Amino acid sequence: MAIDRTVLVSPDAMGQIDKAAADSGIDSFGLMRSAGAHVAAVVLARFPQAQRAVVLCGPGNNGGDGHVAAKLLERSGMEVQRFGMEPKPGGDAARARALFPGDICPFADWRPRAGDVIVDALFGAGLDRPVSGDVEALIERAGRAKTPVVAVDLPSGLSGRTGEPTGACFRALHTVTFAALKPGHLLMPGRELCGEMHLCDIGIPARLIASDDTVWRNHRGLYAAHMPGSAASQHKYTRGHLVVFSGPLISSGAARLSAMAGLRCGAGLVTVAAQPSAVMVQATHLTAIMQRAIRDVAELTDWLGDSRLSGFVIGPGFGDLEKARAYTSLLAEAGQPVVLDADGLTAFAGKTEELAELFAGETRLVLTPHEGEFRRLFADLADDVTLSKIDRARAAARAQNAVVVYKGADSVIAAPDGRAAVNADAPASLATAGSGDVLAGIIGGLLARGMPVFEAACAGVAMHGEAARRAGRGLTAEDLPAHIPAL
Ligand SMILES: NC(=O)C1=CN([C@@H]2O[C@H](COP(=O)(O)OP(=O)(O)OC[C@H]3O[C@@H](n4cnc5c(N)ncnc54)[C@H](O)[C@@H]3O)[C@@H](O)[C@H]2O)[C@H](O)CC1
Numbered sequence: 001m002a003i004d005r006t007v008l009v010s011p012d013a014m015g016q017i018d019k020a021a022a023d024s025g026i027d028s029f030g031l032m033r034s035a036g037a038h039v040a041a042v043v044l045a046r047f048p049q050a051q052r053a054v055v056l057c058g059p060g061n062n063g064g065d066g067h068v069a070a071k072l073l074e075r076s077g078m079e080v081q082r083f084g085m086e087p088k089p090g091g092d093a094a095r096a097r098a099l100f101p102g103d104i105c106p107f108a109d110w111r112p113r114a115g116d117v118i119v120d121a122l123f124g125a126g127l128d129r130p131v132s133g134d135v136e137a138l139i140e141r142a143g144r145a146k147t148p149v150v151a152v153d154l155p156s157g158l159s160g161r162t163g164e165p166t167g168a169c170f171r172a173l174h175t176v177t178f179a180a181l182k183p184g185h186l187l188m189p190g191r192e193l194c195g196e197m198h199l200c201d202i203g204i205p206a207r208l209i210a211s212d213d214t215v216w217r218n219h220r221g222l223y224a225a226h227m228p229g230s231a232a233s234q235h236k237y238t239r240g241h242l243v244v245f246s247g248p249l250i251s252s253g254a255a256r257l258s259a260m261a262g263l264r265c266g267a268g269l270v271t272v273a274a275q276p277s278a279v280m281v282q283a284t285h286l287t288a289i290m291q292r293a294i295r296d297v298a299e300l301t302d303w304l305g306d307s308r309l310s311g312f313v314i315g316p317g318f319g320d321l322e323k324a325r326a327y328t329s330l331l332a333e334a335g336q337p338v339v340l341d342a343d344g345l346t347a348f349a350g351k352t353e354e355l356a357e358l359f360a361g362e363t364r365l366v367l368t369p370h371e372g373e374f375r376r377l378f379a380d381l382a383d384d385v386t387l388s389k390i391d392r393a394r395a396a397a398r399a400q401n402a403v404v405v406y407k408g409a410d411s412v413i414a415a416p417d418g419r420a421a422v423n424a425d426a427p428a429s430l431a432t433a434g435s436g437d438v439l440a441g442i443i444g445g446l447l448a449r450g451m452p453v454f455e456a457a458c459a460g461v462a463m464h465g466e467a468a469r470r471a472g473r474g475l476t477a478e479d480l481p482a483h484i485p486a487l
C-alpha cells in the first residue's frame with residue numbers, strides 16, 4: 001500500500017508507533033537500515049557532484065540513521081567523514097555505529113570545503129532542548145560556507161511538534177523523513193527550514209500509523225464527499241441564500257469581495273445587507289448580487305424572519321464594532337451558519353465567553369482570524385510558547401464551539417471535536433489586501449449551500465489557494481472570485 005501523505009504524526013506519537021511496530025515483531029534495526037538507505041539515496045541523487053559527505057551524528061537513533069547512511073555513502077565511493085558523538089550504548093544506533101568503525105571527530109574539527117554536503121543526523125524526533133554551543137557554532141559555519149544540508153527526519157534544532165526552532169537550527173535543502181510527515185514539516189517556519197521533503201516508506205505498516213489524535217494535511221479526502229451537488233435541476237433556493245454585511249461607504253468593497261466569492265461558490269442567491277450610507281455605492285457596483293438596506297437591529301430582526309436565508313458573513317470592512325456584536329447575536333438566534341471575520345472578530349476581543357454562549361449547541365460558527373486577530377481574541381493561547389499553531393487553533397475551537405481557520409502561510413483549520421488540518425500549499429501571492437474577505441465569502445457560500453462546517457472550512461481554504469494558483473502571479477483579491485474552481 002502506498003504511503004499516506006496526508007496524515008501528520010507528532011514525534012511523540014511516532015515514538016509510540018515505533019514501539020507498536022517493534023511489539024508486532026518488526027525488526028527496529030531493519031527500520032533504521034531502511035531509513036539510512038533512503039538518506040544515502042537522496043544524497044547521491046541530489047548531489048551527484050559532491051566530493052565529501054560530512055555526516056553529523058547525534059547520540060540517539062537519528063545519529064544511528066546517520067551511521068547507516070555514512071557507511072552506504074562510503075561504499076558508493078564518496079569520501080565520508082563523521083563528526084559528533086558516540087551513540088548511547090546498547091541500542092540500534094550503537095549497532096549501526098559498530099557496522100562502520102572509524103573516527104567520529106569533534107564538531108570544531110570540520111573545515112568546510114567546496115564539494116561538501118552535510119548529512120544532518122544530530123537530532124530528530126528526540127530533540128528536547130536548544131542545541132549546545134558547539135552545534136550552534138557549526139550551524140553558523142555551515143551557513144557562512146553555504147554548505148548544502150540534507151536533514152535526517154528534521155533539521156536539527158527544529159521541533160517536529162511545533163515547527164518552531166528550539167534555538168539555533170539547520171536550514172536544509174532536503175529533509176528525508178520516514179513513515180509519516182510530522183506537524184513541524186508543514187507548520188512555519190519549519191516548512192521553510194526543511195527545504196524539499198522526501199517522505200519514505202521504511203516498512204512501518206499503515207495500520208499502525210493512524211491514531212485518534214490524527215492531524216491531517218488539508219486535502220480533498222477531508223471534504224470531497226460533502227461538496228454540495230450542482231445538478232442543473234436544483235431550484236435556486238436549494239442552493240442557498242448567502243447574506244454578506246457591508247460596512248460604511250468608505251470600506252464597502254470588502255463585502256463585495258466576500259459576496260462575489262460566495263456567488264462563485266454556487267450559492268443560489270447572495271444579498272449584500274448594506275448600511276444606509278453604503279447603499280448607493282453598492283448599487284452602482286452590484287449586478288448579480290442583490291442588495292438590501294439594513295439600518296439597525298430592528299430592521300435586521302424583521303428580515304431574519306425569512307427562513308430561506310441560509311448563511312451569513314459578517315465582519316469584512318464592517319467598522320462599527322458595537323453594531324457587529326449586536327448583529328451577530330441576532331444571527332446566532334437565527335440558527336444558521338455564520339462566518340465571523342475581520343471587524344466581526346475584533347468586536348469580540350475581551351468578549352469571547354459571550355460569543356461562545358451565543359453559539360452554544362450544534363457548531364455553526366466559523367472564525368477566520370489571521371495572526372493579529374487571533375492574538376486579540378486569544379492572547380493567552382497566542383503567548384503560550386509551549387503550544388503549536390495546531391494546539392492553539394484546537395483550543396480556541398473548543399472554547400468557542402466554533403470551527404477556527406487560523407490563517408497564515410500554514411493555515412490551520414480546527415473543529416471543537418479535535419479534528420484539525422494544516423493547509424500547506426497556498427501560494428505566497430495570497431498574502432494580498434482583500435484576500436481574507438474572499439476566503440470568508442467562499443466559506444460562507446459553501447455553508448449557505450448546506451455543507452457541514454468543518455468540511456466547508458477545509459474546502460474553502462483549499463479552493464482559495466487553488467484560485468490563487470489559477471490567477472497566477474501579480475494577482476489582486478478582485479481577481480480571485482473568477483478563478484474559484486467549479487464545484
Ligand atoms: N519510525 C521512524 O520514524 C524511525 C525513526 N528513526 C530515527 O530515530 C529518530 C528518533 O530517535 P531518538 O533516539 O528517539 O531521538 P534523537 O536521535 O532525535 O535524539 C535523542 C537523544 O538526543 C538527546 N538530545 C535531545 N535534544 C538534545 C540537545 N538539544 N542537545 C543535546 N542532546 C539532545 C536526547 O537526550 C537523546 O539522548 C528519528 O528522528 C529518526 O531519525 C529510526 O532510525 C527508524 C524508525
Ligand SMILES: [K+]
Pocket residue numbers: 062120121122123124151152153154155156
Ligand atoms: K536531523
